[in-house]
Amino acid sequence: MKVLEKFKNNKVSGDLLLPFGIFILAFLLRIVFINKVPVSLNWDETSFAYNAYSILKTGKDEYGNFMPLQFKSVGDYKAPLFIYALVPFIKIFGLNLWSVRLLPSLTSSFSVVAFYFIVKVLTQRKVAFVSALMLCFSPWHLQFSRGGADVGFATIFTTAGIAFFLYGNKKPKLYYLSAVFFSLSIYSYFGERLFVPLIFLWLLFVNRKQLFERKKILLKIIFVILIFALPIFSSLVSQGHQEKILKTTVFGYQRPGEYVTQVQKLSTSVLTYDLFHSSLAEGTFGFIDRYLTHFSPRFLFFFGPSEDPRQYIFDMGMLYLFDLPFIFLGLTSLGKLKKKNRMFTVGWLLLAPLPAAITRDPVHARRAFNMVYPLLMLSSLGFWESAAIIKKQPVKLKKLLLVLAALVSTYLLAFYFISYYIYTPKKNYKGPAGWQWGYQEVVNKVTPLAAHYQKVVVDTTYQGPYIFFLFFQKYPPELYQPQARLIQADPQSLGEGAGYDNYEFRPIYWPEDRYKSGHLFVGPPERVRPKDIDPNEARVVEQVLFPNGEVAWLIVEVY
Amino acid sequence: MKNIITAAIFLFILSPAALFTLGQKDFSPGETITVSDRVARETINNNRGLLFEAGMPNFVARLFANKVTYRGRMILIRIGNTFEPHYLFFSGAIIAGCLYLSYLPLMLAGIYYLNNKLRLLTFICLIVSLLPAGFIAHEYNTFVRLPALFILCTLAGVGLARLIKIKPKVVLFLLMIFIYEYLRFLHDYLYLLPAKV
Numbered sequence: 001m002k003v004l005e006k007f008k009n010n011k012v013s014g015d016l017l018l019p020f021g022i023f024i025l026a027f028l029l030r031i032v033f034i035n036k037v038p039v040s041l042n043w044d045e046t047s048f049a050y051n052a053y054s055i056l057k058t059g060k061d062e063y064g065n066f067m068p069l070q071f072k073s074v075g076d077y078k079a080p081l082f083i084y085a086l087v088p089f090i091k092i093f094g095l096n097l098w099s100v101r102l103l104p105s106l107t108s109s110f111s112v113v114a115f116y117f118i119v120k121v122l123t124q125r126k127v128a129f130v131s132a133l134m135l136c137f138s139p140w141h142l143q144f145s146r147g148g149a150d151v152g153f154a155t156i157f158t159t160a161g162i163a164f165f166l167y168g169n170k171k172p173k174l175y176y177l178s179a180v181f182f183s184l185s186i187y188s189y190f191g192e193r194l195f196v197p198l199i200f201l202w203l204l205f206v207n208r209k210q211l212f213e214r215k216k217i218l219l220k221i222i223f224v225i226l227i228f229a230l231p232i233f234s235s236l237v238s239q240g241h242q243e244k245i246l247k248t249t250v251f252g253y254q255r256p257g258e259y260v261t262q263v264q265k266l267s268t269s270v271l272t273y274d275l276f277h278s279s280l281a282e283g284t285f286g287f288i289d290r291y292l293t294h295f296s297p298r299f300l301f302f303f304g305p306s307e308d309p310r311q312y313i314f315d316m317g318m319l320y321l322f323d324l325p326f327i328f329l330g331l332t333s334l335g336k337l338k339k340k341n342r343m344f345t346v347g348w349l350l351l352a353p354l355p356a357a358i359t360r361d362p363v364h365a366r367r368a369f370n371m372v373y374p375l376l377m378l379s380s381l382g383f384w385e386s387a388a389i390i391k392k393q394p395v396k397l398k399k400l401l402l403v404l405a406a407l408v409s410t411y412l413l414a415f416y417f418i419s420y421y422i423y424t425p426k427k428n429y430k431g432p433a434g435w436q437w438g439y440q441e442v443v444n445k446v447t448p449l450a451a452h453y454q455k456v457v458v459d460t461t462y463q464g465p466y467i468f469f470l471f472f473q474k475y476p477p478e479l480y481q482p483q484a485r486l487i488q489a490d491p492q493s494l495g496e497g498a499g500y501d502n503y504e505f506r507p508i509y510w511p512e513d514r515y516k517s518g519h520l521f522v523g524p525p526e527r528v529r530p531k532d533i534d535p536n537e538a539r540v541v542e543q544v545l546f547p548n549g550e551v552a553w554l555i556v557e558v559y
Numbered sequence: 560m561k562n563i564i565t566a567a568i569f570l571f572i573l574s575p576a577a578l579f580t581l582g583q584k585d586f587s588p589g590e591t592i593t594v595s596d597r598v599a600r601e602t603i604n605n606n607r608g609l610l611f612e613a614g615m616p617n618f619v620a621r622l623f624a625n626k627v628t629y630r631g632r633m634i635l636i637r638i639g640n641t642f643e644p645h646y647l648f649f650s651g652a653i654i655a656g657c658l659y660l661s662y663l664p665l666m667l668a669g670i671y672y673l674n675n676k677l678r679l680l681t682f683i684c685l686i687v688s689l690l691p692a693g694f695i696a697h698e699y700n701t702f703v704r705l706p707a708l709f710i711l712c713t714l715a716g717v718g719l720a721r722l723i724k725i726k727p728k729v730v731l732f733l734l735m736i737f738i739y740e741y742l743r744f745l746h747d748y749l750y751l752l753p754a755k756v
Contacts (some may be wrong), residue, residue, distance in 0.1 A: 266750050276743045286650065288660065292644030315632070332675065362645075380572050418623055422613045423606065 018129060019113045024400040026112040026136045030105040030145045034096055037421055038147045039429045039547075040437040042310060043464030045148035047073045047098040052086035054477035062470070064481035069187075069235040074464060075488050075495040076247070077240040081187035082150045095474050104152030108145035112136055114159035119377050121166045130382035139304075139416050140318035140365060140372040143311065151369045154189035156368065157181045158196060162348075165203050169210050172217050179221045183228030189219040190244065191355035191367045193236070198354065201223075201372075202347045205546060206340045243331055247492050249358050250283060291357035297324075299363045309428035310435060311365045317367055319375065320412045320511045322405075326382030327375060333385045334378075349374035371537060430546060432463035438552040439468035441544045445555060447473055449541065450502060453557065455516070459508040459523030466497030466505045475500070514558060521556045528554045566716035570665075571709050575744050576657035580701045590696040592633055599629055634693035640688055641704050651701055654747040657708055658715075661737040664729075666711055668718030685710050 041049075051061050051071050064072070085103060093099040112135045120128035136143050145152045164178035182200055185192040204211060204218075211218045235241055246252030255382050267273035275281065293299060301317035301324055319327075334342050335411040349371065356367035390401050429437035439462075446469075450456045458465045470480060480500050487506075488495035499505050508527040511521070514537055521528055521538075533540065533556060542555040571577055608623035611617075640646060651657035670678065688706040695703055723730045 058753070196745070262754070263751065266754055268746065268750060272746055275739075276746055289645055289649050292648065295645045296645070297639030297645055302639060304633070321635075415623055418610070418615075422609055422615075426609055 018125075019116055019132075022116055022129075022132045022136065023109055023113050025133075027105065027109040027143060029136055031102070032107055033421065034101050034146055037425050038435050039425045040435045040440065041100070041148070041468075041471070042436050043074070043467055044150075045097075045100050046464070046467045047071075048083055048086060048148055048150070048476075049090065049095060050471045051078075051089050052083045052100075052465055053095045053471075054481070055084065056090055057477050058481065059476070062477065062480060063484045063486075065149060069232055070238065070240050072486065074467070074497075075243065075486060075493070077186055077244045079150060079154075079189050081184060082153045082189075085153065095471065100148035101146065104148055104150075105145055107156040108141065108152040111155045111159045112141075114156065114163045115373055115376075117163045118159065118166060118373070119380065122345060122377070123337060123381065123404065127242060127377070127380045127384055129384050131377050133440075134323075134376045134379055134383075135372070137413060137416075138372055138376060139313055139320070139420070140369070142420070143313060143318075144366055144369055149366065150189045151366050152190065154185055154192050155369065157185035157188055158192055158199070159373065161185060161196070162199065162203070165200075165207075166344075169207060170213060175217055175221050176224055179224040179296065180228060183225050186229055186232055190248075191369070194355045194358070195351060195370055197354075198351045199348065200350060203344065206344045206347070210305055243491055247494070248360065250286065250360055251358075251456055252492060253283075253360055254277065255282070264302065264447075287357055289360055290359075293358060293363050294353035294368045296363075299365075300324075300375075305361075305363045305365045307362070308364075309433050312424070312428070313416070314423040314427055316416060316419050316482060318372070319379075320409075322409050322412055323375070323379045326379040329382030329385040330378030330380070331382075333381050340363075345374055345377060349378075355394045391535075426547070430552075432461075436462055436464070436468075437480050438462070438544050438546065439465065440472055442522060442553050442555075443469055443472035444545065445542045446520070449520060449555070453502065453520040454518035455502050455504055456520045456522065457504045457506065457508060457513065459521075459527045460496045460505055461507065461524055461527055463494075464496070465522075466499065466503075468498075469503060469505075470497075517558050519558050521555060521558065525551045525554055528556050530554070562720045563713065563716045566719045567713040570658075570715050570719075570722060571712040573741065574708065574712065574749075575652035575655040575673075576701050576705065576708050578744075579652040579655075579748070580705060589700055591694050592630065592637075592696050599626065599715050620740035624646055637693045637695065637698055638686070638689045640698050641692060641707055646699055651699065652744075654752050655740075655744045657701060657704070658711065659737055659740040659744075661733045661740055662715045664711070664733060665715035665722070668722050669714035669716070669752065670718075670723045672717060673714075681710065681714065 045254065051073065054060060054062050055067070058133040061068050061071050065072070068358060069080050071080060071083055081292065082103075089103055093102070102250050112132055115135055116128045116132035118128075119131040122207075144155075158181075161178050161181035164174045164181060168175035169179055185196045202462060225280070263277045264270075264273050267277060297317075299305065300315060300319050301321055303315075304312040304317050306312050336343065352370035355366045355370075356364040361367075386405075390398055390405075428434040442458075443463075446456060446458075458469070469475070483500040485498040486495040486497050496505050508521055508523040510521075510528055510532055513521060514532070514534070520541070530540070538556050538558045540554055541557050543551055544553040544555075546552045605624065605626050607620045610620040617630060645657055646656065648656035648660050648663065670681075673681065684706055688710060689704065692700065692703045692707070701708075719730065
């Protein structure tokens with residue numbers, strides 16, 4: 001407390017040393033063991049990296065499109081800025097895990113500094129310091145800062161945009177920087193295309209009195225945004241973008257025909273069906289359900305997005321349990337803030353889950369990532385509120401409460417690190433929903449053998465094998481581009497690369513594939529069952545084991 | 560005060576939780592969680608094993624993987640489940656939530672307009688009323704949560720009593736939403752639930 005009080009009035013340490021120290025701490029937490037946890041690269045990371053490699057070598061994406069504003073990838077049409085930003089990292093570090101994970105670790109560490117300045121202008125330095133400290137150790141923030149997640153890259157643009165806007169109230173020239181960062185955020189992550197315009201409009205509304213007196217500046221800001229955002233407008237109405245919206249959001253969702261027929265039959269009339277169970281009525285309830293679920297105790301404090309192993313941390317929510325009482329206390333102390341700062345904070349919290357609520361998943365920690373900032377600001381406010389309450393207590397009780405608080409917080413923090421570094425990697429390494437462990441080992445074993453076979457068929461059960469082969473082989477993009485072909489079962493699902501050279505990527509169907517002599521088949525034991533391998537026809541050449549000893553992949557040649 | 564209690568009773572009686580749960584024949588809360596069962600033992604042993612493999616000393620493994628923290632977490636989860644929006648507003652009474660969505664703004668208003676002491680008292684009453692729910696095996700047993708739901712309806716009653724004086728148009732809007740939700744619940748209860756859609 002005394003140390004914090006010392007910093008309170010010191011401008012130099014508050015505005016320079018403190019943010020620098022916060023950055024170093026945040027970066028250390030985001031870079032340590034980054035080659036071990038998460039356990040392996042997933043197909044998003046390899047796709048980002050390989051497309052960046054392709055841009056570096058040829059100026060084109062994997063499909064041969066010159067400097068695109070959206071990257072088709074596996075049919076998910078990735079936002080471009082993260083991939084372009086990876087190019088210098090791949091140039092310097094090569095095409096490997098470090099080059100794809102270092103950038104989001106850096107940018108998300110800077111976002112912690114931006115958050116410090118945001119909270120400082122909304123409240124005061126001591127609240128900002130604790131907020132930033134909480135963000136450094138935040139499970140939610142760390143989860144998407146480590147691992148090459150585009151949201152870990154995008155967050156710096158959103159937070160910097162907000163920070164520069166708020167400081168622009170004192171120094172109007174900073175509004176232009178805010179406009180630039182907000183515009184860049186739209187190029188960096190799909191979810192920001194909904195959130196950033198809304199938070200920008202909210203900032204304009206909350207600060208309308210100041211901006212009304214500076215109409216010329218407001219018009220110039222809007223002009224800057226239009227100039228920077230103009231190139232992306234064409235891709236927003238492209239078929240690829242529309243496909244993305246249909247695949248991920250509720251706008252592409254069709255209710256099962258059987259369900260609709262049954263409800264129509266049971267409804268008393270067409271009117272009651274239209275009123276209570278039409279697509280619009282149920283869609284609206286569904287949206288509200290998904291929106292509110294992002295504020296649920298299970299998501300925030302106990303399980304997180306447990307349906308998605310890549311997003312969750314075993315036995316933990318997105319926040320620490322001690323954040324719960326702090327957030328409640330923080331809400332009660334919001335009244336102490338200036339009205340417009342209070343309004344902005346509440347608006348920030350209420351707008352943040354929207355990009356997740358319009359998608360089909362019940363909860364989505366990555367798409368609702370912007371929630372972490374206002375929640376931790378409230379938690380920090382609550383921390384200082386609780387400190388004030390404890391300060392008023394008798395000495396013995398004060399000491400007891402402080403010791404209890406320290407023990408509980410330390411225990412919960414320690415549990416997070418144990419769960420993140422020990423439990424979770426053992427539980428989420430497997431399969432398409434997990435971190436897709438095993439591809440590097442498969443590529444290392446298959447590559448020396450490939451030339452000896454007419455065809456190498458790699459099963460697509462674990463999703464995305466083609467991009468892992470391209471990445472780990474560092475296959476020349478100029479050779480892949482003419483061969484690139486995406487196979488999609490339907491426009492609503494993600495696709496698979498068809499293959500290149502003598503590699504073919506498709507589901508293995510062993511009853512037919514067992515007769516294809518001169519072929520090498522690479523698949524999980526569910527697809528290439530050992531008991532179905534007739535020694536007169538085929539043999540297991542190699543296998544890759546999961547860390548728990550189970551067979552992950554079998555490499556089988558057919559004579 | 561009289562208005563608040565009247566509103567609370569009215570809101571509670573009309574809620575799906577009260578209508579649905581009190582219409583059931585079986586009021587038994589079901590099994591309680593046990594101190595030691597096979598699942599708990601396996602989970603704790605697995606987690607300890609992972610910590611040993613990672614080179615953690617025995618006391619650390621026991622500190623982070625033990626029955627006390629395992630059960631404590633289960634109890635907190637069950638108490639927290641009461642406040643799951645999906646349970647409260649969409650599925651707690653099978654074809655509807657325990658409460659109507661239109662109660663939510665009233666509850667938030669009720670929390671806002673209470674003073675700090677009453678807020679603390681409400682919070683303590685809520686937690687005490689939910690302690691039994693923390694020990695019931697069925698994670699979403701509505702019957703044991705009825706007292707807590709009544710407290711939430713009381714909060715909504717506080718919000719309603721205040722809002723009706725200062726923002727009558729908002730209350731009118733919420734009333735329209737409430738009527739829609741009530742009719743929807745009745746329709747689904749009478750026609751969809753028997754077919755268990």
